[in-house]
Amino acid sequence: MLTLCVRNVLSRRFFTFKTKRCTVTLLLQHSWRRCSTAQTETLDRVSMLLQLCVDRYYVSPGQTNVELFQRGLCCNYGPLGMELRRNLLDQWWHSVTKSRAQVFGINTLSGSRETAALGQGQLRIVEYEHLKQSVEQKELNKEQLIQEVHMLLQRSPSTRTNLLQGALEQFVPSLELVNRKLPFGLAETGLCFQPSEGSAEVTQTSLVWFCSPRTSSQWLDHWTRQRLKWWRKFALSPSSFSSSEVQQEELEEAASRGVRIIYDFPWGQEIVETLWSRGDAELLSIHKGARSKLQCRDGRKSVPHVVSITANMDRGVMAFLSNSLQQLKREDSKQKLHQRKVLKLHPVLAPIKVALNISRGATVELRQVCEGLLQEFLEAKISVWPGYLETLPTSMEQLNAKYDEMGVLFTIVIGENTLESGLLQVRNRDTTIKETMHISEIKNFLFRYISATDNI
Amino acid sequence: MLTLCVRNVLSRRFFTFKTKRCTVTLLLQHSWRRCSTAQTETLDRVSMLLQLCVDRYYVSPGQTNVELFQRGLCCNYGPLGMELRRNLLDQWWHSVTKSRAQVFGINTLSGSRETAALGQGQLRIVEYEHLKQSVEQKELNKEQLIQEVHMLLQRSPSTRTNLLQGALEQFVPSLELVNRKLPFGLAETGLCFQPSEGSAEVTQTSLVWFCSPRTSSQWLDHWTRQRLKWWRKFALSPSSFSSSEVQQEELEEAASRGVRIIYDFPWGQEIVETLWSRGDAELLSIHKGARSKLQCRDGRKSVPHVVSITANMDRGVMAFLSNSLQQLKREDSKQKLHQRKVLKLHPVLAPIKVALNISRGATVELRQVCEGLLQEFLEAKISVWPGYLETLPTSMEQLNAKYDEMGVLFTIVIGENTLESGLLQVRNRDTTIKETMHISEIKNFLFRYISATDNI
Numbered sequence: 001m002l003t004l005c006v007r008n009v010l011s012r013r014f015f016t017f018k019t020k021r022c023t024v025t026l027l028l029q030h031s032w033r034r035c036s037t038a039q040t041e042t043l044d045r046v047s048m049l050l051q052l053c054v055d056r057y058y059v060s061p062g063q064t065n066v067e068l069f070q071r072g073l074c075c076n077y078g079p080l081g082m083e084l085r086r087n088l089l090d091q092w093w094h095s096v097t098k099s100r101a102q103v104f105g106i107n108t109l110s111g112s113r114e115t116a117a118l119g120q121g122q123l124r125i126v127e128y129e130h131l132k133q134s135v136e137q138k139e140l141n142k143e144q145l146i147q148e149v150h151m152l153l154q155r156s157p158s159t160r161t162n163l164l165q166g167a168l169e170q171f172v173p174s175l176e177l178v179n180r181k182l183p184f185g186l187a188e189t190g191l192c193f194q195p196s197e198g199s200a201e202v203t204q205t206s207l208v209w210f211c212s213p214r215t216s217s218q219w220l221d222h223w224t225r226q227r228l229k230w231w232r233k234f235a236l237s238p239s240s241f242s243s244s245e246v247q248q249e250e251l252e253e254a255a256s257r258g259v260r261i262i263y264d265f266p267w268g269q270e271i272v273e274t275l276w277s278r279g280d281a282e283l284l285s286i287h288k289g290a291r292s293k294l295q296c297r298d299g300r301k302s303v304p305h306v307v308s309i310t311a312n313m314d315r316g317v318m319a320f321l322s323n324s325l326q327q328l329k330r331e332d333s334k335q336k337l338h339q340r341k342v343l344k345l346h347p348v349l350a351p352i353k354v355a356l357n358i359s360r361g362a363t364v365e366l367r368q369v370c371e372g373l374l375q376e377f378l379e380a381k382i383s384v385w386p387g388y389l390e391t392l393p394t395s396m397e398q399l400n401a402k403y404d405e406m407g408v409l410f411t412i413v414i415g416e417n418t419l420e421s422g423l424l425q426v427r428n429r430d431t432t433i434k435e436t437m438h439i440s441e442i443k444n445f446l447f448r449y450i451s452a453t454d455n456i
Numbered sequence: 457m458l459t460l461c462v463r464n465v466l467s468r469r470f471f472t473f474k475t476k477r478c479t480v481t482l483l484l485q486h487s488w489r490r491c492s493t494a495q496t497e498t499l500d501r502v503s504m505l506l507q508l509c510v511d512r513y514y515v516s517p518g519q520t521n522v523e524l525f526q527r528g529l530c531c532n533y534g535p536l537g538m539e540l541r542r543n544l545l546d547q548w549w550h551s552v553t554k555s556r557a558q559v560f561g562i563n564t565l566s567g568s569r570e571t572a573a574l575g576q577g578q579l580r581i582v583e584y585e586h587l588k589q590s591v592e593q594k595e596l597n598k599e600q601l602i603q604e605v606h607m608l609l610q611r612s613p614s615t616r617t618n619l620l621q622g623a624l625e626q627f628v629p630s631l632e633l634v635n636r637k638l639p640f641g642l643a644e645t646g647l648c649f650q651p652s653e654g655s656a657e658v659t660q661t662s663l664v665w666f667c668s669p670r671t672s673s674q675w676l677d678h679w680t681r682q683r684l685k686w687w688r689k690f691a692l693s694p695s696s697f698s699s700s701e702v703q704q705e706e707l708e709e710a711a712s713r714g715v716r717i718i719y720d721f722p723w724g725q726e727i728v729e730t731l732w733s734r735g736d737a738e739l740l741s742i743h744k745g746a747r748s749k750l751q752c753r754d755g756r757k758s759v760p761h762v763v764s765i766t767a768n769m770d771r772g773v774m775a776f777l778s779n780s781l782q783q784l785k786r787e788d789s790k791q792k793l794h795q796r797k798v799l800k801l802h803p804v805l806a807p808i809k810v811a812l813n814i815s816r817g818a819t820v821e822l823r824q825v826c827e828g829l830l831q832e833f834l835e836a837k838i839s840v841w842p843g844y845l846e847t848l849p850t851s852m853e854q855l856n857a858k859y860d861e862m863g864v865l866f867t868i869v870i871g872e873n874t875l876e877s878g879l880l881q882v883r884n885r886d887t888t889i890k891e892t893m894h895i896s897e898i899k900n901f902l903f904r905y906i907s908a909t910d911n912i
Binding site for chain 1: 561581635656
């Protein structure tokens with residue numbers, strides 16, 4: 001169980017609690033410094049979610065790491081968290097590139113010497129020893145020393161803080177691809193550094209959409225609808241995702257309009273994606289005002305306007321984990337009441353689709369059946385958990401509880417019976433119903449189940 | 457055509473040539489400063505390859521960028537290069553995680569404050585303005601200024617130069633996953649920075665394998681066989697990939713054995729992957745010698761040995777592009793002799809599986825057929841090139857030449873005939889044979905073709 005200890009709630013912004021594997025400190029919203037009962041319940045819920053993420057291999061243990069995770073920043077992910085983010089990025093990629101023929105993937109560098117040489121770029125990668133040696137040169141006076149540091153910074157590459165810059169730079173080489181015809185988009189996912197968060201990392205997705213000036217506002221609306229639909233598609237309670245127009249006074253310098261997609265976390269709202277209608281100023285500035293190079297064939301030879309669509313997929317992972325956690329009361333076989341926790345992640349997002357287990361009386365033959373099935377699943381790219389390798393004795397009930405917390409979609413149990421009849425037992429995470437199925441059918445069954453939920 | 461100009465060959469290491477879209481400078485091996493005829497031919501071949509990569513959307517134009525690419529570093533990739541690297545990483549992931557149940561994916565941070573605080577880590581991310589302001593403080597004398605820079609560096613996160621460190625740190629939380637049972641592995645792909653290459657970026661793949669001390673040499677051999685097989689599987693001439701044992705005097709400090717997988721580029725051999733048997737020293741050092749935390753159940757309660765398997769996938773992209781480029785002589789319809797260039801990338805690696813085109817007499821109906829097929833392919837995750845959107849008039853011969861250079865596997869032509877009979881023409885890149893096929897069969901045909909080559 002959790003031990004929640006409210007420590008100096010009024011003066012600090014933290015709650016600390018101990019989990020099996022680590023001590024976690026919760027970051028609270030400013031307004032929460034005085035806790036009501038409802039707020040304490042929410043805290044319980046949040047700390048339970050974080051504990052579950054650590055215990056069930058989504059997030060690596062360690063207070064600093066869990067804090068990064070909760071703040072929607074990139075952290076050390078365990079195997080399940082890593083796979084969840086991978087699935088999420090795949091879905092994003094597929095949805096953005098399949099939506100239209102005119103979306104092209106690109107890959108740009110995360111460090112740039114050109115930006116650095118221009119004196120731009122808030123973060124720089126410097127060589128430790130080199131900088132140390134430079135400032136320790138005995139013959140330099142203070143003025144020269146400052147000069148030396150400046151030069152070194154100027155020559156060090158800057159790291160990107162977003163993916164927009166790279167896409168704007170790639171606009172000209174991409175024009176040939178589309179015969180200068182608008183609209184088209186450049187898609188990219190990658191790590192960006194956040195100067196405002198102490199150089200923390202964030203996994204961003206970016207679609208930069210180039211369109212004719214008169215259609216940019218319509219495209220902003222189009223992409224807002226598309227993106228909101230995408231977030232909601234994978235949510236257990238879709239209404240937790242919403243969109244809101246950015247107020248005039250909060251608009252970024254170059255932007256004429258902005259929309260935010262927001263997720264309602266237990267502790268408050270956070271932005272998961274931002275869409276801006278940015279005009280042509282940045283594009284012109286990056287290409288040094290060379291209008292003729294930028295003009296497109298949309299009837300008027302205009303420089304395109306830019307709509308940028310940027311999401312934070314680390315916060316996305318956190319949002320879907322938070323959204324999918326259900327607490328259910330259930331009775332066990334001895335009629336004791338239990339809290340059942342289930343991570344009801346969408347089937348296409350769930351990092352493990354199926355767990356393979358052996359019922360009591362494990363023999364060499366049963367293990368061989370498992371190995372065979374495991375290979376079959378892996379080759380069909382169905383991610384599988386090798387529960388049969390577990391050597392500690394656990395009851396099926398305990399196993400199911402663990403798999404529910406991991407969000408495993410189906411649990412297969414192979415027993416003596418399977419060797420004779422080829423039949424095995426399949427348990428569904430969401431219905432908890434157990435079905436008997438022939439071993440030859442199981443792969444196709446899983447395949448169909450997952451694809452069906454994908455196409456809703 | 458290329459304009460090769462040998463400029464100061466004896467004093468510098470560059471060849472410069474002009475392509476349609478940019479000027480490219482070739483980096484030469486040291487021994488090449490005097491060119492024989494054979495070497496000039498190789499240069500021709502290399503410059504042709506680089507030109508093709510730029511012209512056919514694999515690599516973004518620009519001399520610095522193409523140089524990064526040739527040096528096996530991460531560069532700005534165009535849509536096709538991006539997709540090729542993506543396919544390569546997917547294949548790596550699939551091959552490593554499917555090979556055994558005991559391989560788990562992880563994600564670690566690319567920056568670390570802990571490493572930095574220990575005074576380790578060659579590269580640091582610093583805030584430009586912050587560092588600038590710190591050194592410009594008027595009241596500081598030189599000593600204090602040096603102190604200030606030191607402190608700032610100490611507090612700045614260090615960026616990773618490899619993925620090994622992260623995997624070693626994740627060893628302890630991973631032990632629970634496998635019930636302390638050996639062997640198991642942690643897999644990760646990600647960007648690393650190369651201090652030796654001026655902080656350039658490289659896309660690395662890493663499998664860190666933990667095994668009992670007495671089996672580590674066998675595992676090194678096992679993984680060498682597996683990895684060499686993997687590289688060769690996708691190569692047109694598999695013998696260009698080879699492995700070689702690292703000589704005793706070249707061994708890294710902690711390592712007892714090492715093996716390199718090498719690709720034979722036109723300009724010489726380069727390392728694409730390195731396998732080290734590293735013992736337990738690094739694992740012990742990272743976990744501060746806490747043996748009891750690290751011990752595994754392999755009969756003897758020993759601290760595992762580490763086998764690290766690290767590849768450079770940017771160089772991998774370059775290797776497969778270089779390997780798959782074939783020059784063939786062919787006669788055109790007017791019996792003129794042409795050089796035909798084909799990028800015979802392995803079907804699972806080819807970034808575009810199929811191009812969709814309209815034969816002469818494009819109508820609204822034909823375009824609608826194309827749109828329908830495009831959606832069908834995209835939903836089946838078959839990457840498709842929307843050739844029918846091309847508005848410049850091109851002959852089918854020119855189109856085929858272009859698609860061959862892009863490495864497009866199949867070209868579909870939809871004509872008036874298709875509207876009546878449902879039949880379309882499918883051209884195979886490798887055989888150049890054109891088949892007639894019904895529109896309802898094409899998706900399954902492509903699917904089967906690609907899977908068949910995947911399972912060889």
